[in-house]
Amino acid sequence: MKHISPNQVAGETAVKMPTRRALAKQQTRAKVLTAARRLFSEHGYEGATIRDIAAAAGMSTGAVFANFSDKSDLFREIMSDDMSALVESMREAAGRGRGVEDALLKMFSAGYAFYKTQLPLARAAFSVSWASQDGPVLRGAPQVQTLHDLIVEQLTLGIQRGELSQEAEIKLRSQMLFDAYLSNYPQAIFEGWSLDALQSRARDQIRILLAGARRG
Amino acid sequence: MPTDLESPRRHVARNPRRASAAADRASGPRQTQKEATRNRVLEAARELFDTQGYQGTTIREIARHAGVSVGSVFTTFASKGEILSQVMEERLDRLYAELDRVVPHLRGSTADRLRSMFAIHFAFEARRTKLFLSHIAAAYDWTLPSSTKPFGRTQRLRDMISDVLAQGVADGEVDPSADLLAMVELLIAAYGWTYHLVVTDGADVKVMTAAMDRQIGLIADGFRPRSS
Numbered sequence: 001m002k003h004i005s006p007n008q009v010a011g012e013t014a015v016k017m018p019t020r021r022a023l024a025k026q027q028t029r030a031k032v033l034t035a036a037r038r039l040f041s042e043h044g045y046e047g048a049t050i051r052d053i054a055a056a057a058g059m060s061t062g063a064v065f066a067n068f069s070d071k072s073d074l075f076r077e078i079m080s081d082d083m084s085a086l087v088e089s090m091r092e093a094a095g096r097g098r099g100v101e102d103a104l105l106k107m108f109s110a111g112y113a114f115y116k117t118q119l120p121l122a123r124a125a126f127s128v129s130w131a132s133q134d135g136p137v138l139r140g141a142p143q144v145q146t147l148h149d150l151i152v153e154q155l156t157l158g159i160q161r162g163e164l165s166q167e168a169e170i171k172l173r174s175q176m177l178f179d180a181y182l183s184n185y186p187q188a189i190f191e192g193w194s195l196d197a198l199q200s201r202a203r204d205q206i207r208i209l210l211a212g213a214r215r216g
Numbered sequence: 217m218p219t220d221l222e223s224p225r226r227h228v229a230r231n232p233r234r235a236s237a238a239a240d241r242a243s244g245p246r247q248t249q250k251e252a253t254r255n256r257v258l259e260a261a262r263e264l265f266d267t268q269g270y271q272g273t274t275i276r277e278i279a280r281h282a283g284v285s286v287g288s289v290f291t292t293f294a295s296k297g298e299i300l301s302q303v304m305e306e307r308l309d310r311l312y313a314e315l316d317r318v319v320p321h322l323r324g325s326t327a328d329r330l331r332s333m334f335a336i337h338f339a340f341e342a343r344r345t346k347l348f349l350s351h352i353a354a355a356y357d358w359t360l361p362s363s364t365k366p367f368g369r370t371q372r373l374r375d376m377i378s379d380v381l382a383q384g385v386a387d388g389e390v391d392p393s394a395d396l397l398a399m400v401e402l403l404i405a406a407y408g409w410t411y412h413l414v415v416t417d418g419a420d421v422k423v424m425t426a427a428m429d430r431q432i433g434l435i436a437d438g439f440r441p442r443s444s
Contacts, residue, residue, distance in 0.1 A: 127353060131269060131271050131272075132415055139412070139415075169434065172430055172431070179409040183402075186355060189356075207395075208438035209402070209434065211437060211438035212440075
């Protein structure tokens with residue numbers, strides 16, 4: 001019995017200490033992510049260095065590397081958080097649509113609204129997506145696949161409701177719709193297009209891409 | 217990953233070509249040397265962008281491969297983006313000169329003429345696919361001056377597609393009420409997208425051309441006249 005007491009103390013501290021440490025680690029991660037988000041937005045992916053990010057977060061580069069293996073790891077985490085939120089808002093918007101065209105438009109508009117406030121970050125993501133090393137990783141992110149699936153889902157519903165023909169070539173059409181959605185970002189980034197302009201362009205594109213699959 | 221240490225703010229001449237026109241009259245030999253430097257830089261850059269991509273290439277490396285100082289690169293070019301822009305402009309001049317000759321003689325439906333036109337693009341770019349990927353990646357570069365023309369801001373491609381579609385309207389193959397501008401943008405987006413296949417699947421010119429053909433078919437479904 002005399003051994004129990006020391007063991008209990010050790011047990012308690014063993015439980016408590018990691019929690020506090022985990023909490024501190026979580027706060028450190030959050031601080032790094034906030035600083036990184038700002039620097040990627042201001043200087044782009046290439047322009048932001050780990051050293052700058054560490055300085056902005058008020059810590060050493062070593063502390064950053066203790067939490068993230070490299071810059072692309074850090075960037076991936078930021079994009080992953082954003083894209084999860086993006087997927088949810090696009091899914092919700094699609095659910096409010098009346099018919100396939102309207103659902104797709106509402107979905108795309110939700111996407112534009114989401115990123116309109118953080119175009120510099122979107123720009124950094126597009127730039128990375130064309131790099132031969134990090135590009136496939138970003139493009140293969142599960143959230144990207146989910147977004148694609150959301151489009152497929154709307155087209156499938158369109159067929160079930162009889163709006164689209166059975167031979168709607170869902171695979172190709174959904175990929176082209178997704179691509180059309182993405183292709184409008186450069187205009188938003190470089191030419192400062194308004195949300196209305198983006199929506200109107202997206203509406204035209206959706207109409208063209210659905211036209212061949214319309215029944216009758 | 218290497219980082220471009222040279223800030224574009226360091227550049228000296230805002231418009232080197234115009235600035236050198238006056239210098240030309242003042243000192244011929246210096247101008248010739250400057251032209252030679254320019255060509256060497258462009259040649260070195262073309263090789264590096266094609267092997268290492270846009271992000272993986274630094275101005276410092278370009279200077280080293282060209283056998284000139286970093287400083288002399290900056291007296292001619294404002295930034296890495298501008299060097300690439302010049303490289304691509306010279307290449308695209310040749311592509312579009314070829315297309316100007318060929319496109320008026322293309323036969324077949326509007327969709328087929330578009331297919332032929334893009335097939336020529338792929339055949340041309342496939343010789344240096346990674347250079348073209350650099351060209352697309354540069355469209356998102358922070359430091360690009362407004363004078364540069366990354367992918368998507370190429371007016372000649374836009375004009376050429378518009379001409380083919382306008383001909384299609386005249387031939388009764390394209391719905392006159394169709395939104396031609398949106399069609400042009402969709403085709404350019406599809407063209408750009410097709411290059412992803414190189415990044416993700418290592419696609420060759422045949423695969424890319426086939427993928428584009430299918431996309432053109434789908435867009436053509438959208439512009440066919442609605443009449444029964």
